[in-house]
Amino acid sequence: MAHRWKNDLTHDDVTPHAAFLNRRQIMAGMAGAGLATTLGSGQARAATLEPDSFEVITTYNNFYEFGTGKDDPAKNAHMLTTKPWTVTIDGMVDNPGDYSFQDIMSQMTVEERIYRFRCVEAWSMVVPWNGFELADLLNMAGVKSGAKYVAFETLYRPEEMPGQRFRTLDWPYVEGLRLDEAMHPLTIMATGIYGQDIPNQNGAPMRLVVPWKYGFKSIKSVVKITLTDKEPPTSWNKANSREYGFYSNVNPNVDHPRWSQASERTIGGGLFARRKETLMFNGYEDEVASLYEGMDLAKFY
Amino acid sequence: MVNTFNTYLRKIPTWVLYVLGAAYPVWLLYQGLTGGLGVDPVKVMEHALGERALQLLILGLAVTPLRQRVGLNLMKFRRAIGVIAFFYVFAHLLVWLVLDVQILSQVWADILKRPYVTIGMAGFLVMIPLAVTSNNWSVRKLGPTWRKLHKLTYAACLLGGVHFVWLVKGFQLEPLIYLGLIVGLLATRFPNRNKRMAGVQKA
Numbered sequence: 289m290a291h292r293w294k295n296d297l298t299h300d301d302v303t304p305h306a307a308f309l310n311r312r313q314i315m316a317g318m319a320g321a322g323l324a325t326t327l328g329s330g331q332a333r334a335a336t337l338e339p340d341s342f343e344v345i346t347t348y349n350n351f352y353e354f355g356t357g358k359d360d361p362a363k364n365a366h367m368l369t370t371k372p373w374t375v376t377i378d379g380m381v382d383n384p385g386d387y388s389f390q391d392i393m394s395q396m397t398v399e400e401r402i403y404r405f406r407c408v409e410a411w412s413m414v415v416p417w418n419g420f421e422l423a424d425l426l427n428m429a430g431v432k433s434g435a436k437y438v439a440f441e442t443l444y445r446p447e448e449m450p451g452q453r454f455r456t457l458d459w460p461y462v463e464g465l466r467l468d469e470a471m472h473p474l475t476i477m478a479t480g481i482y483g484q485d486i487p488n489q490n491g492a493p494m495r496l497v498v499p500w501k502y503g504f505k506s507i508k509s510v511v512k513i514t515l516t517d518k519e520p521p522t523s524w525n526k527a528n529s530r531e532y533g534f535y536s537n538v539n540p541n542v543d544h545p546r547w548s549q550a551s552e553r554t555i556g557g558g559l560f561a562r563r564k565e566t567l568m569f570n571g572y573e574d575e576v577a578s579l580y581e582g583m584d585l586a587k588f589y
Numbered sequence: 590m591v592n593t594f595n596t597y598l599r600k601i602p603t604w605v606l607y608v609l610g611a612a613y614p615v616w617l618l619y620q621g622l623t624g625g626l627g628v629d630p631v632k633v634m635e636h637a638l639g640e641r642a643l644q645l646l647i648l649g650l651a652v653t654p655l656r657q658r659v660g661l662n663l664m665k666f667r668r669a670i671g672v673i674a675f676f677y678v679f680a681h682l683l684v685w686l687v688l689d690v691q692i693l694s695q696v697w698a699d700i701l702k703r704p705y706v707t708i709g710m711a712g713f714l715v716m717i718p719l720a721v722t723s724n725n726w727s728v729r730k731l732g733p734t735w736r737k738l739h740k741l742t743y744a745a746c747l748l749g750g751v752h753f754v755w756l757v758k759g760f761q762l763e764p765l766i767y768l769g770l771i772v773g774l775l776a777t778r779f780p781n782r783n784k785r786m787a788g789v790q791k792a
Contacts, residue, residue, distance in 0.1 A: 344628040356761050359627065409758070411629070456759040527759055546703050546756065548695055559621045559630050563691050 297402035297414065340413040342482050344556035349489045350407065351508055352456050353442065353449040360451070365488035367448045368509070373493050379439075379514040382430025389493050393479065395428055396420035400483070401476055401497070406538045406570045408502035412552040417497055418480030423471045431467070431515055438470040439463075439520030440496060441512035457523050463507035464520035464534070465498065466579075474499055474575055477510070500569040500576045502536045533589040537580070538570035542589050591660045598662065603669045610673035614638065614680050631688045638681035643753060643767055645674035646746045650774040658777075668723055671742065675720040678713050678749075705755035712748030715741050743778075746771045 351361040373389040398418050406412045426438070444460035446452040452459045469475065478497045479486055486492045491508025498505050504524050514520070524532035531545050540550045551563045569576050580588070617637060621630035648663075649670045655661045663670075690696050699706045719741055721727070728735050750768035757764055 348628045352759065356757070356759070356763075358629065358632070454760075454762055456761055543702070546705060548699060548702075550695070551692065553629075553631065553689065556628050558624075559634075559688060561631075 295402055340415065340556050344413060345415050345481055346487045346489060348555050351489055353451045354489065355451045356456060361489035364450055368488045369448060370488065370493045375510060376512045377429045379516050380432040380435035381515050382432060392425065396424055398479060403497060403499040404570050405503060406552060408504060408544060410547045410549060410552050411555050413555045416482055417476065417478040418483060419476040419478035419497065421473055422475045422477050425477060426470060434517055435515040436467050436517045437520055438465050438467060439514040439516055440507045440510050442507055443509045443511045458526055461507060461523045463505055463522050468579055472576065474572060500538055500572040502538060505536050535588050537585065538566060539585055540566040540568060542586050595662045603666060606666055606669040606673065610676065635681060635684045635689055638677045638684060642674050642677035642681060643749050645670050645677065646749055647770050649674060649742065650746055650771065654774060654777045672720060672723050675716045678716060682713055705752055708748050708755065709752040712745050712752060715745045715748065743775055
């Protein structure tokens with residue numbers, strides 16, 4: 289199993305769901321925490337992060353299956369049936385088959401991961417996910433040697449997902465990772481937020497989270513996982529390959545043709561929130577840069 | 590029906606439009622400051638102003654065909670519609686510049702590098718001479734040139750429509766509806782011209 293990843297964001301970086309505290313109080317509290325913990329650069333960086341409330345995380349979503357507006361998913365996702373839920377794991381695995389969500393959960397260790405979340409549209413938030421390492425799920429299925437990539441697929445059910453009635457994208461939504469990215473301990477399948485079941489608009493009951501990549505790589509409401517030896521197609525790459533590469537790593541030095549990626553707007557900070565600089569690999573450079581050693585990241589964007 | 594409508598419209602003074610037009614951004618700002626625009630008030634303001642501007646531009650384009658084909662007379666309000674549209678485009682630009690991008694060097698880079706921003710900016714620039722000459726004095730002073738100059742509205746509308754289509758991700762319906770309306774309304778100008786030209790040839 290892959291080595292365990294140590295979180296550098298703590299509960300201090302999160303607004304407790306139960307208590308929607310006054311922003312000033314939170315900021316004052318964080319300033320105090322920042323002075324007290326001048327340990328590592330990671331912690332110092334974490335102390336400057338703006339926390340995001342449950343409300344921000346669950347009402348500001350891109351989930352085009354429910355509409356292209358940021359508030360459409362929160363409005364429409366209640367139509368989605370998530371019980372029962374089955375995930376098909378197939379391709380180059382020892383134990384292919386249909387796994388029920390409960391079945392998977394009974395074998396996985398769920399933990400909390402507080403991650404930065406950076407959208408390709410140059411906005412960001414901080415999310416306290418609950419989930420398990422994808423590596424554990426892949427190991428359960430038994431990855432065969434020779435497999436190089438993992439392909440994912442989102443549910444296609446237009447009667448419950450009104451956005452799928454219009455071809456904004458080529459449905460169903462598909463995504464993919466290289467096997468080493470998928471096995472990386474930072475990569476999780478999220479099943480909760482703030483200790484609760486993940487809301488439908490955030491990708492219930494089970495979604496991928498790859499914190500060093502733009503948000504759209506973290507495919508939601510996963511129904512199929514396929515191990516393959518070929519680079520799988522990805523939805524945004526199919527829609528516009530010039531703008532959305534297979535890797536889509538957060539990189540302040542490689543601009544999207546329509547957005548500078550050098551800085552980001554933090555959601556939830558109100559009308560006058562300052563922009564902040566975008567960190568290489570979304571702040572996870574120490575952990576993941578080695579995966580891309582020798583690659584020209586401007587070419588493999 | 591249309592005549593009753595026209596009678597009522599004639600009674601509305603144009604200043605009412607200007608007051609309502611000016612109140613809208615103030616109301617947006619108030620909502621943004623008090624949490625009424627959700628968790629991302631900057632984008633809501635930016636998009637609302639841009640969409641309102643585009644809707645007004647389309648309404649402005651519709652004034653002539655509505656009068657010719659439906660008999661609905663909005664001519665009296667056309668100037669106010671155009672001026673308020675310009676005001677919203679300007680406010681939209683300010684929100685983008687001050688609240689969204691914030692960094693001046695990045696603003697400039699975006700204008701040069703991002704085609705949809707370049708197009709939006711071109712649309713704004715095209716509207717400046719229109720806004721400046723939207724007074725009686727200019728109409729008198731410029732004479733027939735004024736009519737020619739104000740054909741730039743067509744360019745502004747097209748640039749605005751393309752700006753919207755280009756900035757959204759994926760294949761989305763709403764911006765295409767706007768662009769379709771703009772192209773459709775511009776197309777209504779061409780048969781007239783053909784007829785007129787046919788008339789000239791006959792003569």
